[in-house]
Amino acid sequence: MSxxxxxxxxxxxxxxxxxxxxxxxxxxxxxxxxxxxxKDPRVKYATHFMFMCSDPGQxxxxxxxxxxxxxxxxxxxxxPKLHELTFRKVVAKSxxxxxxxxxxxxxxxxxxxxxxxxxxxxxxAIRLIxxxxxxxxxxxxxxxxxKKTVPHALVIGGGxxxxxxxxxxxxRDIPVTLVEKSxxxxxxxxxxxxIYPTGEDGKDLVDDLIQKVLKNDLITVRTxxxxxxxxxxxxxxxxxxxxxxxxxxEDVEGLxxxxxxxxxxxxxxxxxxxxxxxxxxxxxPKAVPxxxxxxxxxxxxxxxxxxxxxxxxINLNPEFKEDTIRVGAxxxxxxxKPYEPLPGEYGYGEDPNVITLPQLIRIMENMDxxxxxxxxxxxxxxxxxxxxxxxSRQIEGVHTPKEGKELNTYCSRxxxxxxxxxxxxxxxxxxxIHMFDLYRDIRTYQFYEDIYEEASRNNVxxxxxxDEEIPQVKIVKDDKGLFRIETTDILLRGKTVAVPxxxxxxxxxxxxxxxxxxxxIFSIPYGSGGFLLEGHPKLRPVESSMEGIFLAGTAQAPxxxxxxxxxxxxxxxxxxxxLTKPEIELSPFVASVNLDKCEGTGRCVQECEYxxxxxxxxxxxxxxxxxxSLCAGCGACVPVCPNxxxxxxxxxxxxxxxxxxxxxxxxxxx
Amino acid sequence: MSETVLDxxxxxxxxxxxxxxxxxxxxxxxxxxxxxASVFVIRVPDPVLxxxxxxxxxxxxxxxxxxxxxxxxxxxxxxSYEKLxxxxxxxxxxxxxxxxxxxxxxxxxxxxxxxxxxxxxxxxMYEKLKAMKAQAS
Numbered sequence: 001m002s003x004x005x006x007x008x009x010x011x012x013x014x015x016x017x018x019x020x021x022x023x024x025x026x027x028x029x030x031x032x033x034x035x036x037x038x039k040d041p042r043v044k045y046a047t048h049f050m051f052m053c054s055d056p057g058q059x060x061x062x063x064x065x066x067x068x069x070x071x072x073x074x075x076x077x078x079x080p081k082l083h084e085l086t087f088r089k090v091v092a093k094s095x096x097x098x099x100x101x102x103x104x105x106x107x108x109x110x111x112x113x114x115x116x117x118x119x120x121x122x123x124x125a126i127r128l129i130x131x132x133x134x135x136x137x138x139x140x141x142x143x144x145x146x147k148k149t150v151p152h153a154l155v156i157g158g159g160x161x162x163x164x165x166x167x168x169x170x171x172r173d174i175p176v177t178l179v180e181k182s183x184x185x186x187x188x189x190x191x192x193x194x195i196y197p198t199g200e201d202g203k204d205l206v207d208d209l210i211q212k213v214l215k216n217d218l219i220t221v222r223t224x225x226x227x228x229x230x231x232x233x234x235x236x237x238x239x240x241x242x243x244x245x246x247x248x249x250e251d252v253e254g255l256x257x258x259x260x261x262x263x264x265x266x267x268x269x270x271x272x273x274x275x276x277x278x279x280x281x282x283x284x285p286k287a288v289p290x291x292x293x294x295x296x297x298x299x300x301x302x303x304x305x306x307x308x309x310x311x312x313x314i315n316l317n318p319e320f321k322e323d324t325i326r327v328g329a330x331x332x333x334x335x336x337k338p339y340e341p342l343p344g345e346y347g348y349g350e351d352p353n354v355i356t357l358p359q360l361i362r363i364m365e366n367m368d369x370x371x372x373x374x375x376x377x378x379x380x381x382x383x384x385x386x387x388x389x390x391x392s393r394q395i396e397g398v399h400t401p402k403e404g405k406e407l408n409t410y411c412s413r414x415x416x417x418x419x420x421x422x423x424x425x426x427x428x429x430x431x432x433i434h435m436f437d438l439y440r441d442i443r444t445y446q447f448y449e450d451i452y453e454e455a456s457r458n459n460v461x462x463x464x465x466x467d468e469e470i471p472q473v474k475i476v477k478d479d480k481g482l483f484r485i486e487t488t489d490i491l492l493r494g495k496t497v498a499v500p501x502x503x504x505x506x507x508x509x510x511x512x513x514x515x516x517x518x519x520x521i522f523s524i525p526y527g528s529g530g531f532l533l534e535g536h537p538k539l540r541p542v543e544s545s546m547e548g549i550f551l552a553g554t555a556q557a558p559x560x561x562x563x564x565x566x567x568x569x570x571x572x573x574x575x576x577x578x579l580t581k582p583e584i585e586l587s588p589f590v591a592s593v594n595l596d597k598c599e600g601t602g603r604c605v606q607e608c609e610y611x612x613x614x615x616x617x618x619x620x621x622x623x624x625x626x627x628x629s630l631c632a633g634c635g636a637c638v639p640v641c642p643n644x645x646x647x648x649x650x651x652x653x654x655x656x657x658x659x660x661x662x663x664x665x666x667x668x669x670x
Numbered sequence: 671m672s673e674t675v676l677d678x679x680x681x682x683x684x685x686x687x688x689x690x691x692x693x694x695x696x697x698x699x700x701x702x703x704x705x706x707a708s709v710f711v712i713r714v715p716d717p718v719l720x721x722x723x724x725x726x727x728x729x730x731x732x733x734x735x736x737x738x739x740x741x742x743x744x745x746x747x748x749x750s751y752e753k754l755x756x757x758x759x760x761x762x763x764x765x766x767x768x769x770x771x772x773x774x775x776x777x778x779x780x781x782x783x784x785x786x787x788x789x790x791x792x793x794x795m796y797e798k799l800k801a802m803k804a805q806a807s
Binding site for chain 2: 079080081105107108109110112113114115116117119120121123124127128131523525527528533545546589607609610632633634635636638639644648651653656657659660661663664666
């Protein structure tokens with residue numbers, strides 16, 4: 001058991017009930033709550049206040065602790081997820097153990113859910129506080145342990161987010177290992193040849209970052225590398241990496257020829273399948289690292305490439321290796337992939353002239369720069385129809401989810417601007433082209449409104465279709481075009497219109513890269529659409545609630561390049577706050593053993609999935625000893641002990657029972 | 671002492687988790703979804719913490735129902751859901767031995783955004799317990 005100091009004093013509880021503007025007090029009779037709770041003899045002070053989280057609110061708590069020698073504090077307010085920490089700090093500053101504090105949730109779990117039953121909501125608040133008093137007056141002062149931090153960061157993902165995060169960490173003198181699953185750095189941005197507003201090529205933009213990363217001695221870049229396992233926790237993770245050999249080991253003469261003569265031809269993912277590549281390949285001439293790589297999934301090891309290099313530089317039977325590194329924090333920069341439409345969705349897969357927006361962007365880059373006409377699949381493209389919100393903002397009953405997946409109900413945020421930016425570029429290059437833009441809503445948010453205005457000036461015809469009516473793409477091959485798209489036009493008072501097109505471009509949304517394995521390895525919470533979930537949407541936007549894990553970029557949500565860089569910079573800054581400190585405070589909520597009760601049965605040792613418990617000689621016998629830096633705080637060991645010798649600190653079963661009983665009984669008004 | 675508005679209501683103890691259901695229950699509040707006021711939530715890292723007798727004591731105390739809002743298989747703790755499920759089977763066995771209606775305890779999984787699912791679960795349990803109470807009296 002923890003040392004006993006403050007709890008030897010008689011409990012003197014202070015209760016502070018928050019109005020939260022009116023969020024609470026419009027429903028809960030806060031005055032009655034404070035008055036009733038003050039009838040509990042352990043309560044030495046009870047009051048209510050407009051905003052407890054404000055400076056005057058916090059100061060009041062500190063002053064009352066001092067003035068009335070309070071030694072236990074309860075604030076009944078919003079969810080503890082928001083302000084538990086705020087008040088723990090106030091309590092600690094006032095000289096009390098920070099865990100002599102209970103935060104009672106009377107907003108999210110009371111006033112907001114019982115707004116039509118104010119009397120019941122008021123009584124519930126009293127009962128919840130009474131429960132907290134019962135628990136708090138039995139609480140031990142908790143003392144968190146400490147462990148040494150490994151001052152090294154792991155960044156997963158070598159795209160614009162990962163590169164930025166690595167640079168920002170190195171700028172703070174923190175060594176970084178950057179791992180990228182594919183053989184090349186740069187990520188999705190390299191697939192965009194023209195970026196708003198400067199028209200810069202994404203490859204150049206990223207190359208600038210890549211060169212800075214490569215020049216930085218503190219950053220170790222490992223391409224073709226995946227994280228396959230990890231143990232440990234914030235401050236000290238042991239991470240196992242699997243390294244896929246590149247196949248091409250040296251820059252020798254004849255590599256270009258080797259690519260040329262490779263007999264294997266597969267869909268080129270860099271061009272989203274609009275071109276082919278070989279089994280030995282490089283996505284684009286300046287790709288980094290600049291050596292070609294071998295795609296082991298399709299290479300047959302026929303040896304043709306070796307003929308071109310005189311049997312040099314290429315190893316077709318290399319070893320797949322594993323390596324272990326120790327890091328103190330992990331930045332998740334695993335990025336996105338564009339939504340792949342279902343077969344037949346808007347005619348996708350039924351006719352090759354139904355393409356996605358990312359495919360259009362690749363086609364535009366790969367086009368003959370001198371061509372005066374837009375020729376695709378041997379057809380002169382005169383009319384293009386764009387369809388928005390494909391794979392985004394999906395509605396139940398209207399859209400079909402992918403097998404085993406939920407609907408993508410979110411907005412992908414960047415597709416509107418990207419679509420119109422592409423339309424404007426096409427118009428500039430092929431002034432005779434006609435374009436139709438079929439949308440549900442258009443959001444060219446931030447400073448991108450001028451893209452929309454330019455598209456309007458370019459005579460792009462905007463057709464607004466209803467949310468629940470999907471435009472029907474029909475292959476007609478008549479004199480007007482290859483397709484006829486029938487849709488309702490809201491702006492024409494709901495008339496049905498037929499839009500002709502030679503090319504249908506689907507503005508597909510953003511999905512997170514499939515990283516289920518990483519989510520499991522690091523136990524990272526994720527939310528709607530499979531995006532990684534931040535600790536709090538406003539207060540902790542780049543931290544996972546799994547401590548030591550930070551979120552950078554589109555792994556978390558659809559973002560523009562600019563937003564991705566902001567997020568990555570913030571994530572690196574947050575990670576640095578841990579990595580620049582020599583020690584990390586451990587969670588105080590870990591299991592502890594009462595050595596007097598422990599008989600060394602070893603049941604807890606078997607039950608612990610984290611190898612945190614060992615039987616050691618102590619107190620004249622074998623006793624269970626817990627390493628707090630390994631304990632995850634799950635409590636699985638607690639119920640298996642036949643002697644009830646283990647307590648999960650902060651979650652003592654008897655204390656919880658006292659709380660539960662307190663909530664049941666409450667305090668009667670008279 | 672006079673009777674209060676919640677005295678007669680069936681009382682439900684909800685065991686919520688830090689990582690999943692507690693934020694999920696908060697989410698119901700953010701959405702201003704309504705559910706009965708006699709629902710009381712406690713927050714733990716994982717319900718795997720509780721031994722069988724904890725549940726029995728809660729019933730003895732006078733709670734009508736217990737809803738375990740676990741993380742399900744999304745639990746951040748290794749194998750905890752497996753262990754929890756086994757434990758709850760044991761609790762059911764013990765409840766049968768003591769003649770406690772086993773529908774008074776339910777193990778469910780509530781995610782961070784499962785607000786509607788949570789409200790459905792507590793409402794269902796509340797109605798069931800209310801009917802049970804009416805029958806008993």
